[in-house]
Every structure is written in structure tokens, then in C-alpha cells.
Amino acid sequence: MMSDSVNTFRTSSCELPAEDREITTHNARLATRDVAYDALVLDGRLRQSLTTVRSLGSRGLRVAVMETSDSSGVPAFSSRWCQQRFVCPANEGTEAYFTYLEQLLDRTDARVLITSSDATIALIRRHREQLERRVRIALAKEPALSTAINKEQMLAIARQLGVAVPxxxxxxxxxxxxxxxxxxxxxxxxxxxxxxxxxxxxxxxxxxxxxxxxxxxxxxxxxxxxxxxxxxxxxFLSGRRESLSLFSASGEVYARFAFWGKRTYPLLGGIYVLRQAIAFPLDTGEQAERLVREIGLEGYAQVEFRRDGAGKPYLMEINPRLNMAIAHAVSAGVDFPYLLYRWASGEQIDRVKSYRTGGWMRHLNGDIRATAAAVRQRGRPGVPPPARAIRDFCLSFFTPMKYDYVDWVDPLPAWKATKGFLTHHLGRLQGRRRTV
Ligand SMILES: Nc1ncnc2c1ncn2[C@@H]1O[C@H](COP(=O)(O)OP(=O)(O)O)[C@@H](O)[C@H]1O
Ligand SMILES: [Mg+2]
The missing domain is CATH 3.30.1490.20 (ATP-grasp fold, A domain)
Incomplete structure (x- = not known):
């Protein structure tokens, strides 16, 4: 049953690369067994999806993963806890993607849908009612969700609450x-x-x-x-960047976690490539909770602040979706994906009272790019001089820290991510040589 629909869908859309065909065949076997999953995780290429698969899978839950391509390696597909891989041939966020997702939900009977990219969240918001007939969606409800996503609205609410904004x-x-x-x-x-x-x-x-x-x-x-x-x-604010993660339900906060971002890539507005877990800050912590309560945002939310040169914090934005911050939180003892799963399933959730602070985490690929960008963009505001950027990059190897993707109990995703990174860069180098 599954094989028919997936195959028809695929052949009408595109020519499959060899490894995708393998996955389709894999799916065909699933269809005849009619397996139900506890969770279907979309956006398999993202680090937060890998963290989610590991977190739920290691607790004995059955997890399937979906992505739109496997050609450049999808780390979550290689996790020992990924029970099934689905490759959707349509582009992320399109109506064809939604049709595929509906078919998949009908056939796999997944209980909870976990999504974290902007594109799939936008799509789910457009079809939420229809989807909720089939699956529980691990996402905050409207209108809190749309308020949080809109920076203009969010900043206006923050001002009313006395939270400083740039x-x-x-x-x-x-x-x-x-x-x-x-x-x-x-x-x-x-x-x-x-x-x-x-x-x-x-x-x-x-x-x-x-x-x-x-x-x-x-x-x-x-x-x-x-x-x-x-x-x-x-x-422009030049001070420290702080990321606060909260899990809220029925107006109460069940879990908290915070880190500061030492380096980001791109240098402004990018992802945190080097970060350290810190105690939940008193000032921004109180402000973040006030904001989340005011808009009635439930589930997971990351609230971002940046301080000015004098240390005064200003709100940047609220991200009401799982993001890369959760890998750090999980390693510090706050299992946000599991809380999210329990909450979406309608099960009771436990409070997390504390977490380990001080731990560093690094996204090596991003940190290499950040250092190269610092050299290229020398002299611009907030960019360290090249010698310092290179020295800091090298010194970070001597600080004990965790690396994104790496988990010795589940080693394959890190290998996949490294291979994807090398293939991408070697391909670009070869392309450049050919054009010279
Ligand atoms: N006004 C600003 N001054 C300094 N840094 C900023 C400013 N606005 C954004 N940034 C940096 O860019 C990051 C991303 O900005 P944000 O408003 O969160 O947009 P996005 O939706 O792209 O994440 C912030 O976390 C902050 O580090
Ligand atoms: Mg942001």
C-alpha cells in the first residue's frame, strides 16, 4: 500500500538518486507490516531533529524521520534510534509536501508530529485543522504562535511589559x-x-x-x-548574546535552560557556533517568563536577548520551535524534546528543577566558517581582529567541550555530517579549479 503511493508520487515528481530508491524500497516493507510510530520527526537534516530522535528513541519510543532528500546526508536518518526514514520528493513547505505528509500519516499512524523548520511550521499552520484530525502536533497554538513569530508585534508587547527592546x-x-x-x-x-x-x-x-x-x-x-x-x-547592540529556553504549559514554566553565544555564523544574526551553558539569568530570565506568559505561548520557546556595551539586556526575538539550543539543553540535563512529546501526547509532564552549567558546545563546521568570515570582515563592528579570531578558534580545541552531532553511543550521524561537510567543500573547490 505504502510502496504504491510513495512510488507513484515519486515517479511523477522526479528521477530518484540511487540511495533514495533504496529508502523507498525500505518503506515498502514497512507498509505491509503496518507499524505505528510514537513520533514522526520532520526536517531530518536539522540538528534539533537528530537530538529529538536520540532523546525519544533512547527512551524506547518508536521514531520515524522525514526529509526531502537524502543526497547530502541527513544525520538523523543514520541514528540508531531512527526506525524508519522517509524521503519526500516534493520541496519543503509546498502543497505536494503536505499531500505526501498526509498520506504518510494515514499509513504510519504516527501519534505525535514534531516539526522545527520555518518552512514546515508555516505549512502546518496553513493546514493545521486538517492535520489535527490525524495527528497531535507538537507546536504552540494560535494566536500565541503567530504573535511570537512576528517581531513587530513581539517588540510592541515587550515594550508594554517594560522589557527593553532595541x-x-x-x-x-x-x-x-x-x-x-x-x-x-x-x-x-x-x-x-x-x-x-x-x-x-x-x-x-x-x-x-x-x-x-x-x-x-x-x-x-x-x-x-x-x-x-x-x-x-x-x-546595533554589541554585547553578550543570551539564549533562554523555556518549556511552558497552562501558564506555568516546567523547565528552563540558558547559554551565552560566544561566536555565531554568519557573524551577525547567525547560529550559535560556540556556546556555554550558564545559570538561568535573573534579569532576562524573569523578562522571558513574563513575555511567554503574557502571550500565552505553550510548549518549547527560545527567547533571545543581546546586551549593550554596559550589560543592559534587550529582547531580540522569541523562537517558538525546537532549535539547535536543545542539544545543549539535553546534554545539561533538560530533555526538551521529551517534554514536548509528553505535552503533545496529553501526558503528564515533570518539572525540571536544575541543570548543569559551564558546559561548552561547538558546531565545528560553523566555527571554521565564522573564523574565516572574521578574517574577511575585519574592521567591521563586533568582528574581532584576524589574529585574535584565529587564536581563539585554535584555543577552543583545548577547552573540554561537546561537539554538535557527536555522541559515542550513536556515532553514525556525526560521520554523515562530516562527510556531507567535506563533500560540499571539496565539490566547491573542484568546481573552482575547473573554472580557473
Ligand atoms: N539590533 C541588533 N543589534 C545587535 N545584534 C543583533 C541585533 N538584531 C539582531 N542581532 C543579532 O542577530 C541575531 C538574530 O536576530 P533575530 O532578531 O533573532 O532574527 P532571526 O529571526 O534572524 O533569528 C540575534 O540573536 C543577535 O545576535
Ligand atoms: Mg533569532
Missing amino acids: RTVTVGAASDVGAALHEIGLPAVVKPVESWGWNGQQGSRIVPQLVVTPDEARRAVEDLTRFGGTVLFQE
């Missing part, structure tokens, strides 16, 4: 930049109201941009408003 003006076109520069000054940060844009056919992730000259400011605004809409023009 000085911000909303800009609709390059012609407004003069007034914004007058109000905010330079350097400044230009960022979209929502980081995920969808034009009806496809979506894209838009990252904040640092601008240091009026010309850069104009170009950034032109770039971010080319599909319409408005962008936020903010003062």
Missing part, C-alpha cells in the same frame, strides 16, 4: 532610509518583521544585516523589501 523604526522602502538613519544612526541592523518569507510558491529565510554606511543601509532595505512588506531598522 531602538527600532519600521521602514517600507529605500526612500525612508534617510529618516531612519536620522533616528537610529549607524551602525544599524536591518531585519525582516518575520524571518521566514513565503511568496505563495516558495519560501526563504531572511537573516538580519549589519550596515555601517548610508549606502549599505539603502541597499539592505532595498534587498529586504523587494518583495514588498516592511523591515525593522534597529540600533
Whole structure:
């Protein structure tokens, strides 16, 4: 049954690479056995999906994973706890993806759906009611979810609650930049109201941009408003970045975790490539809980702050979805994916009272890129001088720390991720040599 629908779907959409065909065959065997899964994890390529598979699988739950391609290696597919891999031939976030997902849910009878990319969350929000007839969705409810995603709304609520936010003006076109520069000054940060844009056919992730000259400011605004809409023009804050993770249900916080991000890639607005678990900060901790309670956000949420040069914290945004922060939290003793699974299943959840602080975690691939970017972008605000960037990068090898993907009990995903990284970079090098 499964093999028929998956195969028909595939052949009508695209020509399959060899390894995908193998997975389809694998699925065919599943169909005849009619297995039910405790959880179906979407976005298998993401690190948070791997953490989720490991967390649920090691507790004896049956986990299946879905992704749109296996060609560059999907770490979660190789986890010893991934019971089944599904490769959807349609692009992430499209209606064809949704059709495939519905068919999959009908045939696998998964209990909880766990999703974490902007694209799949946007798709699920569009079809939520229909999906909820088939599966429990491990995601906050509307309207709290849409409020949290929208930075303009979130910043307005924060202001009302007395939570500091960066000085911000909303800009609709390059012609407004003069007034914004007058109000905010330079350097400044230009960022979209929502980081995920969808034009009806496809979506894209838009990252904040640092601008240091009026010309850069104009170009950034032109770039971010080319599909319409408005962008936020903010003062640049140069201090410490803090990420606070909370798990809330019925107005109560069940678990907390925090880290500070020492390095990010891209250098502004990127993922945290080197981070350290810290005690839950009193000031930002209280503010984060106030915000989450005010909007009625349930489940997992990451609240991001950045401090100014004097140490005063300002709200950046709230991410109401699983993200890379959870790997660090799990290693420090806060199992967010499991809490999320229990909550979505309607089961009782236990409070997590404490966690281990001080532990470092690193995304090596990202840290290599961050160091190279620091050399390229020397002299820009917040970028360390090249010699210091290289020294700090090397010194980090002498600090005991965990590395993203690495788990000696489940070694294959780290190998897959490394292979994917090397294939990508060697391919680019070869391509460059050929064009020389
Ligand atoms: N005004 C700002 N000043 C300094 N850094 C900023 C500013 N805005 C964003 N950043 C940096 O960029 C990161 C990403 O910005 P954020 O607002 O969270 O957007 P995104 O949706 O892209 O994650 C922040 O966590 C922060 O480190
Ligand atoms: Mg962010």
C-alpha cells in the first residue's frame, strides 16, 4: 500500500538518486507490516531533529524521520534510534509536501508530529485543522504562535511589559532610509518583521544585516523589501548574546535552560557556533517568563536577548520551535524534546528543577566558517581582529567541550555530517579549479 503511493508520487515528481530508491524500497516493507510510530520527526537534516530522535528513541519510543532528500546526508536518518526514514520528493513547505505528509500519516499512524523548520511550521499552520484530525502536533497554538513569530508585534508587547527592546523604526522602502538613519544612526541592523518569507510558491529565510554606511543601509532595505512588506531598522547592540529556553504549559514554566553565544555564523544574526551553558539569568530570565506568559505561548520557546556595551539586556526575538539550543539543553540535563512529546501526547509532564552549567558546545563546521568570515570582515563592528579570531578558534580545541552531532553511543550521524561537510567543500573547490 505504502510502496504504491510513495512510488507513484515519486515517479511523477522526479528521477530518484540511487540511495533514495533504496529508502523507498525500505518503506515498502514497512507498509505491509503496518507499524505505528510514537513520533514522526520532520526536517531530518536539522540538528534539533537528530537530538529529538536520540532523546525519544533512547527512551524506547518508536521514531520515524522525514526529509526531502537524502543526497547530502541527513544525520538523523543514520541514528540508531531512527526506525524508519522517509524521503519526500516534493520541496519543503509546498502543497505536494503536505499531500505526501498526509498520506504518510494515514499509513504510519504516527501519534505525535514534531516539526522545527520555518518552512514546515508555516505549512502546518496553513493546514493545521486538517492535520489535527490525524495527528497531535507538537507546536504552540494560535494566536500565541503567530504573535511570537512576528517581531513587530513581539517588540510592541515587550515594550508594554517594560522589557527593553532595541531602538527600532519600521521602514517600507529605500526612500525612508534617510529618516531612519536620522533616528537610529549607524551602525544599524536591518531585519525582516518575520524571518521566514513565503511568496505563495516558495519560501526563504531572511537573516538580519549589519550596515555601517548610508549606502549599505539603502541597499539592505532595498534587498529586504523587494518583495514588498516592511523591515525593522534597529540600533546595533554589541554585547553578550543570551539564549533562554523555556518549556511552558497552562501558564506555568516546567523547565528552563540558558547559554551565552560566544561566536555565531554568519557573524551577525547567525547560529550559535560556540556556546556555554550558564545559570538561568535573573534579569532576562524573569523578562522571558513574563513575555511567554503574557502571550500565552505553550510548549518549547527560545527567547533571545543581546546586551549593550554596559550589560543592559534587550529582547531580540522569541523562537517558538525546537532549535539547535536543545542539544545543549539535553546534554545539561533538560530533555526538551521529551517534554514536548509528553505535552503533545496529553501526558503528564515533570518539572525540571536544575541543570548543569559551564558546559561548552561547538558546531565545528560553523566555527571554521565564522573564523574565516572574521578574517574577511575585519574592521567591521563586533568582528574581532584576524589574529585574535584565529587564536581563539585554535584555543577552543583545548577547552573540554561537546561537539554538535557527536555522541559515542550513536556515532553514525556525526560521520554523515562530516562527510556531507567535506563533500560540499571539496565539490566547491573542484568546481573552482575547473573554472580557473
Ligand atoms: N539590533 C541588533 N543589534 C545587535 N545584534 C543583533 C541585533 N538584531 C539582531 N542581532 C543579532 O542577530 C541575531 C538574530 O536576530 P533575530 O532578531 O533573532 O532574527 P532571526 O529571526 O534572524 O533569528 C540575534 O540573536 C543577535 O545576535
Ligand atoms: Mg533569532
